[in-house]
Amino acid sequence: MRNSEYPMLKGITYLDHGGTTLTPRSLLNSFCHEMQAVLLANPHSDASNPSASAIMVEETRHQVLRMLNADPAYFDIVFTANATAAIKLVTEGFSGSEDGFDYYYHRNSHTSLVGVRELAARSHCLASNEEAEDWLAGRASNVLGEPVSRRSILFAYPAQSNMNGERLPLSWPGMLRDSPRHPNAYSLLDAAALVSTSPLDLSNYVLAPDFVAMSFYKIFGFPDLGALVIRKAAGHVFDHRKYFGGGTTDMVTCIGDAWVARKHSSLHARLEDGTTAIRSILALKCAIVTHRELFGGLGKVSEHTSWLAKRLYTRLISLKHYNGAPVCHLYNHPDSTYGDPTTQGATVAFNVCGSDGTWVGPWKVGTMLRARKIYLRTGTLCNPGGIACALGVDAELLRRAFNEGFRCNTEADMIEGMPIGIIRVTLGAMSTMEDVDVLINALYQNVTEHNDALKPSANDYNNKVDSVMTSN
Structure with a gap:
């Protein structure tokens, strides 16, 4: 179904459905028919x-x-x-x-x-x-x-x-x-x-x-x-x-x-x-x-995306540097549980850290991923209060960052060694486990620091389960 309905996804991993999801071919065909009739x-x-x-x-x-x-x-x-x-x-x-x-x-x-x-x-x-x-x-x-x-x-x-x-x-x-x-x-x-x-x-x-x-x-x-x-x-x-x-x-x-x-x-x-x-x-x-014809309604979409988000979250927290330090710091609320659609949506927010705990700027990570045709969202995400609380920054620091040249989703997204922004993945009805695999492998190969003697294969991170939904 994805190949026929979403040809624009060929060779691309799209993970910004919270910005806008994608338009299926059959919707455009239906609309064009109605416009002529x-x-x-x-x-x-x-x-x-x-x-x-x-x-x-x-x-x-x-x-x-x-x-x-x-x-x-x-x-x-x-x-x-x-x-x-x-x-x-x-x-x-x-x-x-x-x-x-x-x-x-x-x-x-x-x-x-x-x-x-x-x-x-x-x-x-x-x-x-x-x-x-x-x-x-x-x-x-x-x-x-x-x-x-x-x-x-x-x-x-x-x-x-x-x-x-x-x-x-x-x-x-x-x-x-x-x-x-x-x-x-x-x-x-x-x-x-x-x-x-x-x-x-x-x-x-x-x-x-x-x-x-x-x-x-x-x-x-x-x-x-x-x-x-x-x-x-x-x-x-x-x-x-x-x-x-x-x-x-x-x-x-x-x-x-x-x-x-x-x-x-x-x-x-x-x-x-x-x-x-x-x-x-x-x-x-x-x-x-x-x-409704493609996905069976928003209830089915919720089931599918909740399942995917839980697996993405689990895979991200399992990414470790050679010394056991986490690659990703995730920003989920303590009262939210992945897999429970009453408390958590199909969004995963995180930043990347080096093996010594230092932060990697979200703009830098986003640029690396876009070069590999992986599209997600970085920056302050039009959520000023949520970002400030998640990062632990106050209004005074943010004003100072602004005065020093910080602007949302630009290369200058670090102040005093701390990111002023995050990386956000949002899943949609047509997202698959393959999308999750592509992102995890890109982070594993380009961000995770390895001890060559202990370096496992990137294939260890593959888990080719496609969906909990039936695809056409």
Whole structure:
């Protein structure tokens, strides 16, 4: 199946599915067929008589809700450019309020979640899972060090860390909603990393997040499209949003008394500014069907990638220099267990050490691997809080590193002998054990220091098990 569906992988080992996964040939064929068979008119051209494109958009919207087990009576889907655009849309709703909002975010937050703090009246980074749970339970409600505010509160966190794959509790939004200490608080879940290889179940609307951001290219490879899933009970947050775009209003005046009447038929009608991305949404419709046909659904993908990640993790920790010193230092959370998809995703984060314990810069390792057509991710991974905690560096050192010329994923990625970045492997639905073997052998042959008299064969690291999934 991999040879026929992913010809771009010939001679290449691709291990950056967390950046974007790859597009199968059958999805492109399906999309091209649909593009030639369906007339895609602008859905705004005749709203009283919906076109084929308008019907297709609504069908796809319901397909996404079904994929998430989300009842359309309680949830709506707003299509966006990507997960970051979905997060920005939520921020526009909260920042439009006269009183502003307070913002709490987990240390594992992607940069796109961290950036929300710039529009908040007050913000605080929850530096550990324990601090987050204490705050959610009301045991540390005044962590901002000021009197409790009457402003709305937005609490944001990733379902899965994009840095090391740690999966955080999906029970947190329910805890927040049940807490009497946080009566005007809302939850924003960044699900982009999680849903790339795992299902998300929103069937219990009482305990579900108020807002979920996601990107479809991380699941399917194509199209470049995202979505914001909104719990309708929280939809009033967007009453404060200032901006409006084409297609989201019933009436606008410009001369004299300037006013606007926004659409209220649905949240997506009010929030999808401009012409709907009809071609991308058609591609999404094709992608959902194709992905299910190829892989049997995200549940099967989760089983497969969890199995592979556990084996990769085990192989990396078994790599030793001639003197027994470890080759790799891994950055998994102590509460996460490889092979357990409730606590750990298909991501392995590590750095490389010499036999004397000195660090090898991640940029240098990444360059060596790319020369061997092995593609993964190095740098700070758009996860500033997670990286700082994993490496044990503080804001002062990072500022000094910046002033001395450090920039993410460049050759100057060491300060005082310590890396300011990591190496990240993310597996996908079409990853195989052979991909793991290629990476391990490259590290063994090019990084591991050997005593020639005791040097084993590189073949000792081969274990040609292909997959726990049935391939076509």
